[in-house]
Amino acid sequence: MKYKLLGVLYLVQGMPYGLQSSLLPIYLRGVGLSFTHISLTKVLYLPWLLKVLWAPFVDQHWTKRTWLLLSMCGLGMTCLVCTALSPDENFLLLAIVLLLMNLLASVQDIAVDGLAVIILNRKELGYGNTIQVVGYKLGSVLAGGGFLTVMHIFGWSNLFLLLATVYFLATLYTLSAPDFMITANVFITKVKYKNKTLKRLEILKMMFLVPGTLWTLGFVLIYKLGEHGATSMFPLFLLDHGMSPAELGFWNGMVGMTSSIAGSTMGGVLLAQKRKLFNLLRISLMLRFLSLCYQTILLTVYTSELWYMTAAAVLSIIIQHFIGGLVTTLTFSLMMHCTKGADERIQATHYSFLATMEVLGKLAFSTVIGGLVDWTSFIFCYLLFIFLSFMPLIHTLYEPRLQF
Template sequence: MTSPSEPIARRILSGRMLAAFAMGFYGGAPLLLTGSVLLAWMEERGIDLTTIGLFALVGLPYTLKFLWAPVFDRFHWPRLGRRRGWLLLTQLLLAVSIGSLAVYGPGASALVLAGLALAVAFFSASQDTLIDAYRRESLHDREQGLGASLYVNGYRLGMLLASGGGLILADWIGFSDMYGLMAALMATGMLVTLLLPEAAAGEAHPNSLKDAVVLPFVEFFRRSEAVWILLFILLYKLGDTVAGQMTTPFYLEMGFSKTEIGAVVKLFGFWATVLGGLAGGALILRYGIYRTLWQFGLLQLLSTAAFAVLVHTGPQLPALTAVISFENLSAGMGTAAFVAFMANQTDRRFTATQYALLSSLMGVPRVIAAAPSGWLATTVGWQNFFILCALFAIPGLLVLPRFRTWLAD
């Protein structure tokens, strides 16, 4: 364990943190191979739009991963351990399923294509579950924020490589060969897993599959603050989630060109988020999760409200750059603290199951609460919309004081 006086740079470059970044990269790389990249390949092959639309269902394993997570908590592999054993098997099957997509692709029947895409999504979601559990068990509570920021940044880099890099590469060598290269890339993740030490769970794992399914729920809901923890997870990032759903239509309506949006929002904003994540992880290490959840939550509130300023400035590139920088830095910091908070709420005996449940719950606002965002923007106008979204962040902050006695360091 690192000492409190050890420099932040040395902690970031420690083996545990580099492992968090590498695992994040391998977690993010396959995500869009069954999403936007596959849909582009299908469009190129002339697949009808109705079929393309139905492929959104392929992403269901990312929402339902808690259903099979108890298997990962219950069973372990001889010599390799509970996390590394499952990770190796999952990464092998993930590489094989991506390679199978490279071979068959949209040229196969829709049923075969859907089955292969579903297999990629299933093994990718399983890998996410195992990586989250490994990170939770291999890092001290105080290190979760920095580990989460490096993991999230690695995840974003993997997504960027597979989506933007994958599409560019497909223009040169074709989609089939590009998917083949992605399969080979994912196979290298097995080498990283073999180099990692097995995470110490700290306590005995469940004695039966029934215990692995039931006990995570029993343990969690016996806590006096269980309902408040779930409520906080639903509310903490509600404001920027609802606002984020409508930002692209807002930019276009304000008069920004697609080139400006791509350059500032997507590329510049990506690096601002990465910087925010690293800064957030370092600050969590210094000040603890409770204080930084407050600080980053307030920054998220203010950065969401800042979009209302663009209503008055019009399509001014410096104003857009300033707002995007502020918002993405705040979002990166807030995400680091939020992910660290969720990790620390898991019991090490059931890390995979409980974290899968909490992370699935985290996605609820993105799907449900963000759905009426277009109606809200139309009804109240852009300025009032972003001010309301900023106010949506307040309920989550009001829940925080309930955690002060046990969350504050």
């Protein structure tokens, strides 16, 4: 029952990301915006970088169920507002609503992750993190590639109306969730401090004293740099070379993300077989490095006039997403293992801090990569992606002495 609940929660949590990472860039490029402007829309993810600021509040007040109900109901309301807005006519107002959507989704993320840390034991982390990643990506597929594929049929407003319905149904499901959802409030104020600043400093100190935190922090900051740059720019490269938005929605959004889900599932299965986490990480990171080399070579020879070139491009998307899903599941398992060593009063905050750094690592580079492509070239940027994808592989050589 706990796996089913987490699956539903992570499914709806992934929808705002898919909407903004898969649908919006293709739509904006289709109406003529530059790579620089499209990359700057990553600023909308700012709440994900700042969520560690309100994570202690979610940790200390009310129950996880309450936060989930409030955040998902709010997400449903923002989707209803989006039905009346159009990206080409009300982009600024739409951007504000999407920023609010990300804020609510970040609150939901804190509550779901905190719940997962509490209800999953160490033996369940492999399957639990597979459900986390697969559910999140499935939501991303439905709201991103799925919506992009059928958008010309249903239209912008109807798709957001459907998304609002999904959020309200998820809210009702959470309301009827079993007893383990009603977790006791854990107040950090059990330890009496005289002022709020000292309390926050104490929380920060407790987080960094958790074994393996610094090593894990460094890894999550760099592990997606090269991959995320490639996955965000390659679809735009194909769009500029003749592939239609509907085709991209199908191959990159639907097929690519399905491949990513398959990779994430394999990661969970391998962990459940008690394979050593760091050995799996090193192998998957090396495979990702080789896949980026393949995609870089493809950029130099690609032409849409030859069918086998298109097939090679689609194959590169499938391979890249599969390996990316595998790496992601292993990384989130690593993060949750690390958080399990934290004081239970700050576990949601600790995990949110690591997750925030993971988002920062992805967005800090992808926000400027569009400008870098405009200024230089795709080939130059892909050589940079290859270099960046090698960094986390080197990082794993300095394995911390932890029971992972």
